[in-house]
Each structure stands twice: as structure tokens, then as C-alpha cells.
Amino acid sequence: MSEPTGVPPRAEASLTTGGVARRLGVSPTTVRSWERRYGIGPAERESGHHRRWSPADVAVLEAMCRLTARGVPPGEAARLARGAAPPVPEPEEPGGRTAPGGSNALPVGQVRPECRGLARAAVRLDTAEVSLILRRATDGLGAVTAWTEVMIPALRAAGRKWAAEGERYVEVEHLLSWHVSTALRRVADRPGQAPQGPPVLLAGMPGEQHTLPLEAVAAGLAELGLPYRMFGPAVPAEALLEAVRRTGPAAVMIWSQSRPTADRVLARRTAETAWGGRGARSRPVVLTAGPGWTGTPTGPGLLRPRDLAGALDRIGRLLTD
Template sequence: MPELTPAPPLSEASLTTGGVARRLGVSPTTVRSWERRYGIGPAERESGHHRRWSPADVAVLEAMCRLTARGVPPGEAARIALGAGRQGTDQEAPADRPAPGGSNALPVGPLRPECRGLARAAVRLDTAEVSLVLRQVVDELGPVTAWTEVMVPALRAAGRKWAAEGERYVEVEHLLSWHVSTALRRVADRPGKAPQGPSVLLAGMPGELHTLPLEAVAAGLAVRELPYRMFGPAVPPDALLEAVRRTGPTAVMVWSQARPTADLALARRAAGTTWGGRGARSRPVVLTAGPGWAGTRPAPGILRPRDLAGALDRIEQLLTG
């Protein structure tokens, strides 16, 4: 893979089209297309020289990126961005402080425009825009669709970029993960009267630190007003079994991201854990979720959901009888 040139600092010195594209996390072709179609270009040009973008010009492009990330059609976004730039509502970045920047865009492919906008904002380390896009997609699409069609593709793209470039993009993945968790918990922890009746226990397998998918499950359960208890990542075996005995859940979902954390013996022990008085003993149905369980054989009392929507439907059936 060719070496990527880091984005230059944004100061009073103007930038080339390529430099602007790297900073905003879009392709130079996109920048040139916006200039050609909508007139978003450098305010000043020198004959015989490459186009140079001043901080004020870049501010208009940043506004264009924010608007298109929110689903505004490009033509309308350009009109708003240019109008705001003429009125001075998008202020220049100070000469001695670089604006949040990044380099190449995350390759999310032909997906929803909200996903592409989220990826671009994450590359720019634009926390305000990342938070806003996530809040909007959760509110408009619901947490399940937002997770499967926007959050997961963006997270996977960040992971692939990090794997390809070493430690270079780990800050993008960490920032995106934190904001995704925040957006999901805003739904999962929504205040209100807690539903009564049997619940589902959500836990990461021992040694499993990836729990964003469980947070998506919690958000989906909250929308359906189904009760759950979240125990988070890396729950020790004895703690998991004790939690099952103490809470008496109808269902237990255990997440494994990678094969080494998929302990089928522990899942079977959880499925065999009982509670209740003599003659009224109960035990949970265990759902083994996550790619770590791929290839494991089914066992009595253990289900393997294929996707988030299917898992929520099955849990609802179990909880409602």
C-alpha cells in the first residue's frame, strides 16, 4: 500500500485541493465536483497556478460536509454553506490552531449516506458531528436499523483501516466506538417505569472486552419495553452463574467476538443453572451471540441467533411466553 502523506496544518497559508480533501476525509474528485457543480471553490485564484483554498474557503467545505452527512441534498447543502460563508457564520480557524483533521476517508462502500457522513466525520475527529449524526440516525431509524446499517459498517471500516495502517487510525476507531456507545446507551438507559416480569441477562464471555453489540441489544430491548440486566464485558464464569441464580432470567445472552472467548462448556453450565422452589424449578434459555460462536454445535437449551433483529424477536417470544 502506498505511503499516505499526512494532512498539512490549516493556517493562514492556503491549501491545495488535495490537501483540503485529506483534511476533510473526502476524495479530491468530490471537492472538484462540488466546485464544478455548485460553485464551492476558492474565492481567489492566481492565473497559471493550482487552486489554493484559504481557511474561509475550507470553512465553507466543512459546512458542506456537515450538511451532506445529515442527508441534505448536495445542491441545497451548497446553497446553505455558501450563504453561511458570505454572512460569516462559519468562522475561520485561528492561524495558530489547526482545525480537526484526518487523512484518507474510511472505505465504507455503497452504503447509506448517513454511514458515509459518519465515517467522514470520524476521520476528521469531528466529535460534534459524529455525535449529531449518531443521534439523528438513532432517532430517525431506531437503534436496530441504525446499528446494522450505519454504525456497524462505519466501525468495520475503521477496524479495517486500523489493521491496514497499524496504529495510525486507532484514534478514529476509539472515538467512533465511544460515541456509538453513548448513542446506544441514551436509548437503553431511557428513564421511565421499568417493565415488570421476567428479564434477560446480557453478558460478555470471560475475557471478552467487545460489548457494543450487547449495548445495541439493550437499546433494542428498551424500545420494545422488555426488561434486561446488563453485566458488561468479561464476566468471570462464577460471577455469570451466580448472576443467573440470583436473578432467575428467562434468557441469557452471552457475547463472544472471537473464537478464544467462546466457552461452550460455560454456556451449557449457564443453560443448566436452576432456581426456584422444589416442584417449580426453572432454567434459562441461553443465546450464544457473536462471531466467536461460529462453528459450535447446538446444544439443549442453547440458541444461536443469526442477527440482531432475530435475536430481539426470539427474546421477546421467550419473555412474553
């Protein structure tokens, strides 16, 4: 079937500078600056018309974004993006801020370069780059540092952005959360012989849907070679208590993101749930984790870790003593 007359082929679809900026999550000013300073611009131009960016032009810009997000100076990144010969490095811009900014960027503040790159890739919805950055972060920094210094600041920035902009950035936060979860599970589920001994149970409180922090704990425990069981979000109270009786854990971490899901009665019941034969009965230590738990927990067997590193240290001592 022939193409309708007057309709350009799909492969030739093009974008304006504003459209390209929105797609890549940078400001139009940044795109124009790159075009003016480094020659990263449309290959073809029509006199008297707005510049139009072809798919090939956009691909060069995407490569430019990836390279600058990794800390490559803009001039060098431009040469690499165009497929030029090996470049001569040039100085970075003042303050080391070489990557694109503008109103579309996620404001992450003073963070590691990996976090800035992750935030920018997420805004571009660049799944390949998001995955690469997260994989390198977990492999090179370890799960704890990657979570604390790379993942959390980017996730918080995405949350603040869509809260301020309405639903405009929800897709960015969802994409980023999914890839963070994938990266953490890759660490937590590494193949090999399962660690022996009483496990740590990880569970979201009834009604609690947030599980990324628990997945970070699971990844940290896996790196330490410590056994755990992950039950995920919104675990019903009786199911949690039955899991304690069935597995005989040394510790139970129950996560609450907000105060309405922080059930102190259930926390005490969990700490009081015993297992084992007569004369050798034991009870778990319960770690109430997350911002939903305010103040200091009351009752025997209850602990309140302040951060991931502190929680892993407590758990490690419980399992090795």
C-alpha cells in the first residue's frame, strides 16, 4: 500500500528545539547552548523555519546527555557524541557542573556524580542509562552506599518534583523506582548457597505499600552473607505472626512509611511471639524501621534503627552473637 500523499514518512518525523528539550529533560537554553558552542545541532535547516531535529540529530543529543551525566566535559562529550576521533580533554565548567540543567532537571543538590547522572537519565526516561548507572553503583559502591548516596537522593528529588508539578513527573518517579528495585534485587538474589542460621524477616506493616527500603536491607544482608526472608508490602498481622512461629527468626524488621501504618500493638505482639520446644523457647528482636515510627519504641525486644547502616550493624550482631 502506498504512502498517502503529503504525509511524511514516520522515520522522517522531526522535533522542534522545545520538543527535544522536553524529551531529554533539559532546558531549551541548554540545547541551544550546545548547538552554538559545540556544533550539536540539526543536520539540515530550512530558511525561515524553526530548526527541526531528526531522529539522527536527537540520537546525538541523547549521547551528549549520557556522557555529560557521567562527568565528561561538554566539549569532549560533543566530539564523542558525533563519533569524532579521540578527543583532547578540556577543563570542566566551574563547580564541576558539566551536565544539562534547567527547569526540567531534578534538583538533587550536592550529591555524588552518579546520583546527578541517575536523576538526569530518569528525567529523559533513558532506561538503558538508568540501569547502567545503578548497576555500576551497586557493584562499585556496595548496596548500602549506593542506596544512601545515589538512590535515595534521586528518589526524593523525583518525589518532590512531581509533588510540585502535579502529575507531570509521576512517570519519572515510577520508572526510577522500578529500576532501583531491579538493581537492589539483583544484589539480594545473587545465586549461590543460601546462608544458614535463623533468618531476619522483612515485612511491610499492614496497609504499607512502600518496600524499596526493605529491598535495600535485603541487598545489604545478602552482601554480608546473612539469611533473610522478604515478605514485601502490606503483610497482614496474623500472617506476620505465623511467619515468626514458622521460621524462628533472630530479628524481624517491620517497615512503616507513615504514621497511620505504624501499629505499635502489632510490634509488641511480634516481639512477644515465641517458637521452639518447651524449655528452649525464643523470641525475636523487632526493629521498627521507617519514618512512620516516631519516638523511641517501648517494650522489651524492640529496637529503632536510625539508618540502613545502623540496622545492618544491629542485625549482624544479633545473628553472630
